[in-house]
Amino acid sequence: MNKTLCTCSVALALSAALIGMPACSKKSVQSGGDSQSTQGTAKGDSSKSGVGSFPDTSIQSGGGGLRGLDKNPSEERLGSGTMLAKADPSGSVERQMDEVRAEEAASAVAGLRDVYFGYDSWTISEEGRQALTRDAEWMKSNPSTLVKVEGNCDERGTSAYNLVLGEKRAKAARNYLVELGVGANRLSVVSYGKERPLCNEHSESCYQQNRRGHLAVKTGK
């Protein structure tokens, strides 16, 4: 294919554009967990929302600058290899921690109960139903509150599939709350898979604690 030349100039143009327009990066639209879906197969329209700008990432050159062994080698000056910008500690870490603490505090005050699941499962057990019934009562008595259900998994299994399993757990809990009469628009769902464990031991009791749907009161935004 004859696109190398084209690709290089596009890459240059794009790099120039990206450097000049950092504002571009923040523009993607995001929709809530249950909002109307985009028509996946349509070209054009659907791609405008939810998709950010994309640099040209196609391969630029082969051989990586290796020049081969030379009987009379000239001197190659080596820079520090791949440039890596340092992470920018923008105060985000503290802010996240503060927000998490605020949520935990509000959830503790509310006395929201978590739901626990069996291995590989997203079925709500009898205890789960009881916990969710109490949670639903609290939510109905506090009609202005918003709650998110966070799905979690124990450390076993792959990170990726556990994100899907965590979402199934969160949705199962959410669906049951809706069945109990809580407005669906007050509930959101997120999955943390096995990435935010409560405990780290490789024991059945720790695993059970981690296989949970955690309900948290949304504070702030």
Add this chain to the structure above:
Amino acid sequence: MTRVKLIGAWFGGVLLLAGVVGILESGAADVFLEATRPDFQKITLGVMGIHNAGGPDWLGGRIEEVLKKDVKRSLVFDLVDLPSLGVQTPDIGNGMGIGSKAVFKQAAEKGVSVLVWGKAGTKGKDKDADVNMEGFVYDSGSDELVGGKRYVGSTSVVRLMAHRFADELVFRYTGEPGIARTKIAYVAEQGAARELFVMDYDGHDTRQLTADGFLNLMPQWSPDRRFLIFTAYRNRNTQDIDMIELATGKRWTVISLGGLNITPALSPDGNFLAFASSHEGNSELYRLDTRTKAIQRLTVNPSGDLSPSWSPNGRELVFVSDRGGGPQLFLMGSDGSNVRRLTFEGDYNAAPVWSPRGNWIAYVCRTHREYKLCVISPDGQKRMQLTTGPGVDDSPSWSPDGRHLVFSSTSDGKSQIYMIDADGKDIERLTFQGTHNSAPSWSPAS
């Protein structure tokens, strides 16, 4: 999709199969997987020494140590210990002096095909002085000084000098770039957060790339090595797919469709992004054309579909689906056509990655609640378990030469990152610090 596309995808599948069958029928031993050509013989190589030529007294030894490890890891060379073979290793300068002939003769007699040596030093006592390194190579098969390299740089690039020289050796003898200068992106725990890091392929020089204070997961490289694409949590409550430019740290969101947006994978030519999203109900696979921004839905199924990985020719995807109950591996054309199941053993098979050589797919296989690494051929005919023992093994990723995998394992208590030969013979631990290192992704070669 049109009939033409369907037929095209089918042809692609047949050609791939024919290619794989061709490799398997050429007499390869069944027991060991050949990560390269089935008849590949390692080339015996001896490193005579990197001598100090002025400057700090750790210099020559450091380069020599890194070079020897790189040579060994390449799996192209059989690194021999010259003294124990009885081969003298004096300083022979540039190899053109009279004394060199005797050394070369001795090496040839002992069956050493390649001799490597060199020197390194700084000019003057200034602590910021440049390091100069010279490397030389003798080939006993052709009885020839085949050439060498000369590098100059600061003391901070001393390891890179060794890595580059090792890559040149591999390039010389295989025509492919070596992997000694490749990087591994991964996720490291920082308190309650998980952030993106990058390290050298041998575990050195770890660098932190994000500091969001929450979760940044499953990084993958762009084919040009300039970007990482990964799943990020905005405000802790939504999962998007973000990109980060390594050289500048610039970061932006590329997919934000609601629900899960996970397991992004750029095609080998960079023109498509395959990813999973649950914005239409349950986790489905989509393909974004990075040039037109058009999104095509690839799977339509009430089950969860995720974890796409591209074949090296970009025509097929392997992915995970639990449409049969638990997660299993499936194959399909890169346009979603011709879906067929690949794994039939075990009730949990996930996290597939297609080797850059096209001949194997590595993945996580479960037996009796143990999560280990397995490989399967794309035609499903050959399957082997690579790891055993305690701990959860996860997130395999291939080296660009298809000879190694990097993966995470909790076998030592905490999740750490390890490298393993594609035939499961040697395991090397790469991370030693921290409380949780995971999701390693091996960069393309440069």
